[in-house]
Amino acid sequence: MENVIKVEHLTKDYGEGRGIFDINFEVKKGETFGFVGTNGSGKTTTIRHIMGFLKAREGIVNVLGMDAWKDSCKIKKFVEYIPGEIAFPDLKDGTTFLKTQAELLNLKDMNYANYLIEKLQLDTSANLKRMSKGMKQKTAIVAAFMADKDILVLDEPSTGLDPLMRETFIELVKAEKEKGKTILMSSQMFDELEDVCDRVALIFNGRIIDIADMHQLNNLPYKTYKVEFKQREDYLKFKRLKYEIVRDQEKYNQVTIKVYTKDYNRLFNTLKNYNLKFIAEIKYNLEKHFKEILKKEYDRIDNEKLSQEYNNYQNQDKEYTKQQKKKEKQELIIEKNEKFFNKKKEDEKKEEDKKFEIDKKEFLKSGKKDKKLRLKQQKKEEKLKKEKKDV
Amino acid sequence: MFSKALFKQSMKANWGKWLAATLSTCIMLAIVIIVLGNLGINDIRDSLSDVFTQADQESYLKENAIDSYDLYLTSVELEGTMQNLDNETTKTAYEYIIAPYLKNIEDYKTNNGGQEPDTQALEEIRNQTINDDILGNPMTWLVISSYLDISKEQATQLLNVVYDNYEQDKFTVEDAQFQTKMITLIKTTYLNYIYIYTYQTSLSQENSTETSAEYNAQLMQEMIEKAMQSYQAPVGEFDKTPYKETALSSVNEMLYNSTYTMYYDMYIQQGMTTEDADTNAKLYAVTVKVLSNTAISTYELWLTELGDVEGAQEQARTKASASITDQIPEKVAEALTELGNMDIYSLIIGSIFYRIAGLLMPMVFVIMTANGLLAGQVDSGSMAYVLSTPTKRRAVTVTQMTYLVVALFAMFSLLTVTSVIAVWVSGGNSFAINYAQILLFNLGAFLSMFAIAGFCFMCSALFNRTKYSLGIGGGITIFSLVCTILGLFGSSVVPSAMRISAMNFFNYLSIITLYDTVSIMGGTLSYLWKFGILLAIGVVTFIIGIFRFDKKDLPL
Structure with a gap:
């Protein structure tokens, strides 16, 4: 077509x-x-x-x-x-x-x-x-x-x-x-x-x-039936037979079974001997079909969402740790820098002190020299005065 | 490319709107034209121009009064001068004016064997003397024209009078009474001059006839003669003061008399009874008398106020003769003049009806219909029914465009017919707006609406939502109209007293500015290229709309 x-x-x-x-x-x-x-x-x-x-x-x-x-x-x-x-x-x-x-x-x-x-x-x-x-x-x-x-x-x-x-x-x-x-x-x-x-x-x-x-x-190959028994014994007895039970409701003596086409006769022959309250076919229709699919889809989405959220969380966590590490690193660098600066400052101070002391010594030395010179001149002048007087 | 069924559908969907817009606009237009045609809307304008003419007349009258007053005083002064004339001056005048005449007569006699000249010959001699000896002599003419404000023709006339008078009493320089006789001759000439002068000025005045001019001249002559006779102080510097009062009353009286006669004659000619003519003429005459009295008094006041300043006399004359319009500020006077010249028909029909009021209903129709033809149907979903049939989108747009243009064309055809009939009822080509102009007005309005329709159609084709299509298409269109209204207050059609030139800015924001009604009324051709632009805007926007609609997604 x-x-x-x-x-x-x-x-x-x-x-x-x-x-x-x-x-x-x-x-x-x-x-x-x-x-x-x-x-x-x-x-x-x-x-x-x-x-x-x-x-x-x-x-x-x-x-x-x-x-x-x-x-x-x-x-x-x-x-x-x-x-x-x-x-x-x-x-x-x-x-x-x-x-x-x-x-x-x-x-x-x-x-x-x-x-x-x-x-x-x-x-x-x-x-x-x-x-x-x-x-x-x-x-x-x-x-x-x-x-x-x-x-x-x-x-x-x-x-x-x-x-x-x-x-x-x-x-x-x-x-x-x-x-x-x-x-x-x-x-x-x-x-x-x-x-x-x-x-x-x-x-x-x-x-x-x-x-x-x-x-x-x-045209599904099976049908679903809901069966309720009047007596508990029948219910228990039926359960022991090998039928595919989809849903079991003990309280009401109720079972829901899935029966393939070939087993129809067998089922009805079996049920002849039981005292039934009712039997009903549960139709499988489009609505059910799609609802199941939608449920799966929702579950998938939920899972996806969850996993995504989880991923997001993990990512956030990773990022957080990364940032933490970065911070630590930065702090380390800052510390290092500070130490370096402090050392530098100290060195500079020491050097300055040294220079100052040297300057002091030199100044003092020059001061002593001056004193000696002055004394020498005084002596010379005194000598000259004496000589004048003498003359 | 065209769907008949869709066209019919659009017609069925929109005929109500179309009819409402068309009828209301036609009724408005008919009322505007017919009412304007019968109400005499230009009455104000006419009365304003009356005011201006009256003011001019008043000013002229005042000037006349002042001139007569001055003439009176000058004549008195002249009388004084003449009485004091010495022998030499009169002799010179005689030599220049009488002597050539006598000499020419003598020449004639010698040529014709001592024969006395007859009347015809005498006239020839006079003409010869006047033309060759007196007026032909530049020196003599200069002297005459410096004393008297006359043409050569008038001078000829005056000289003839002189010779006439001389003929009556032929005197010579040896005559004992020579000086008195000479002065009388000059005086007579002067009075004749006054007569001629007044006659001429009177004739130039409005409403005057030859009879009234003659009458005026005679009155003036008499008045001046009296003025000269009243002169009594023969010695010393001339003093005007004692004569002023007489001058004032004489001039007033003279003007009163002349006006009365003039109007009385006029009324009688118009078929009034003598009594009515008398009362009415008196009314006018009194008004004139009052005016002349005011003018002369003001003139005197100004003269004393201004003192001996150069040109004081002229200044005082201008001030005293000022009319109402001369007294109001220049700008106001200009505004009033403009108001008087304003063409209210073209303002109301051209600039207000065809560009604003008459466009409103078609605009509303176009905005609503253009939106309903495309965007409205897409927005509601009803377009699906058309497009689920084998109808191309192009066929839809072309059909809807055709409908819009045809509807507009039909609307303006009816409007044109209405306007032509209304003009015919109001007097056809004698109406202030002729057939050609009214047809151009309609064409312009149609083209403006064509451009606007194109724009609205384009918006309708561009947008899937009514709110955008209406908001932008209709919004800009209405904005344009409002800008035209505001711009009107800045446009040249509004008299300057009401005009705010800054408002002209709004005209640049409006598409309707391309519809140039001023150019149509003024007879210039600049409206033609503007029409071309309007047509182009319409065509281009329609085409954009059609092509865009082919390619867009439709939520149907």
């Missing part, structure tokens, strides 16, 4: 962890593909890429072998779309809107549209602005389906519909599927996807974490 929609490594990073990352999937011809995920997980962003409203930053989005961005107009000839956010153009009522839409689609035959309107019990004469959410959704469904194109891209198409209408809608989608149309549909309701889809992708935080095959899920 050929691929109608093909998405490879699609990435659009809006920053702060928001956006979609490395999305890969394909929708084959005639297949119904579901998208499920929490709010803001990236379903709508992926769909907008397929519709050619957003340009892929990385990766490829192909519809019918054409680039979703470049050939967006050609692709629209084969695609009908229900937007996730319902807002209509500024027109008077539903009829005007559908007429305009038909004109834009170049659609002349309104029979199918009228069939849809009847089927959905839509009052098209209502004012577009005053429509209830469900009415708006119905109008959007008619606007999309009436063109009767090969590919359906539906972004949360059933929001706002009452339960009865939702069933009608799902019937409609099933009918479209039977016509051989390729459908891509996002939803927050597991049950409606379960009913319609061949495969369902789970998007979480912008990544596809699982694609579930509904055929596989519906």
Whole structure:
């Protein structure tokens, strides 16, 4: 089967962890593909890429072998779309809107549209602005389906519909599927996807974490049963038989067992002899499946977070020790420097003292010399005076 | 490249806004033009210019009164001088004026065999004497023109009078009464001169007829004659003082009489009853009398105040003859003159309606519609319905642009029709704004809105959020309009009394400044290249918007 929609490594990073990352999937011809995920997980962003409203930053989005961005107009000839956010153009009522839409689609035959309107019990004469959410959704469904194109891209198409209408809608989608149309549909309701889809992708935080095959899920090789016995003896006796017990509730004499197809007869033959309070099959559905996966994912994330925190802590610790060492080193250097300076100062002081003493000695010496000279002169003068007197 | 369905959708979504903007603007425009056309908005201007004319007349009248007063006194002085004239001077005058005439007659007689000249010949002789001997002699002419302020023509007229008078009593230098006779001759000439002079000045005055001028001249002549007769002090330095009072009352009386006659005749001609004409003319005459009295008194006061300063007389004359407008400060007078010349039609229709008031509603329409055509639909998400059909983004933008331009064009077409009809109702080409100008006004307004629409459309195409598209596109547009309003107070269309030239700065901040209504009204062509710029702005912004919208992410 050929691929109608093909998405490879699609990435659009809006920053702060928001956006979609490395999305890969394909929708084959005639297949119904579901998208499920929490709010803001990236379903709508992926769909907008397929519709050619957003340009892929990385990766490829192909519809019918054409680039979703470049050939967006050609692709629209084969695609009908229900937007996730319902807002209509500024027109008077539903009829005007559908007429305009038909004109834009170049659609002349309104029979199918009228069939849809009847089927959905839509009052098209209502004012577009005053429509209830469900009415708006119905109008959007008619606007999309009436063109009767090969590919359906539906972004949360059933929001706002009452339960009865939702069933009608799902019937409609099933009918479209039977016509051989390729459908891509996002939803927050597991049950409606379960009913319609061949495969369902789970998007979480912008990544596809699982694609579930509904055929596989519906045709598991085993079934799970919950059995409660009236008497304690029976309960204990049953436990001794070799059945795979998933859950054991002693208090209520209750066991939950997993039985493979080949063991069905054996089980029911065995149970003939027991006094049962009740026996019930526990269905394994999409919701359970994804919840398990999500739980694992959360655990993984928690682990990651924990390990990251641990790492962070360790890193912080390392850094702290590093800084401590640095500080110590610096302190050492400062000490060394101080010692060096002190020594230098002391040396300088000593040298100065020495110099001072030398200077002192010299000064004293010169002083003594002067005294001797003065004495000599005095003596000379005295001699001269004496000689004068004598003369 | 064009989606009919989308065009229809845009039309359905916006027709209400379009109709509201168009109708309100059309009504405003019609009211403005028709009311202006019928109210006589230029009344103030006309009355202002009346004030100025009246002031001019008043000033002229005062000057006239002062001149007559001066003339009166001068004439009295002249009388004194003439009475004291000595024999020699009169003889010289005789030699210069009478002698050539007599000599020419003698020559004629000798040439024609002693025959007396007839009237025709006498006239020829006179002309010959006047032209060749007197006026042809530069010395003689210099003397005459220094005494009397007259042209050669008037001099000829005067000399004819002299000869006429001489013919009546032919006297010679040997005559016993020679001097008295000569002086009488000069006096007669002088009085004739006064007559001619007054006649001329009277004729140059507004509202005057030949009859009134004649009357004025006669009155003046009589007054001066009386003035000369009243002179009594034959000896010593001439003293004006005793004559001043008589001069004042004579001039007042003369002006009163002349004005009364003039207006009385005018009123009678206009078909008034004699009684009404009399009262009304009296009213005017009294006003004139009061004015002349004031002017002369002020003149005298100024003369005494200024003393013997050089040009004192001229100064006093100017001060005394000043009208109301001469007394107010020059700047105020200028402002008033400008106010009188201001064209209120072009101010209100061109600069206020077409550039401000008339643009407001189209602007609101453009801001809202441009936003709603792209950004609004992207923001709400409704664009998804158009783009999920096989419609290219380019087709969406081109269609929406076409809608916006067509809507604007239709709006201004209606506005043009309205304005043309309104002008036609107000008197067509005789209205202050003619058809060509009103068409240019509409074209300019359309081009301004085209540029603004381009800008708003570009903003709408650039942003995914209404708040940014409206905030920037609408914000800048409204800012432009407000700047135009503020800039108006600094622009040349506002009279200088109200103008604050610093406010002109705001005009540089507004795109609407390129819509040059002053140039359109003034008949210059500078508005043409500005129109070109507006067109270019519109085209470029539209193109930027279209190309940008092709390439951006849409949250649909």
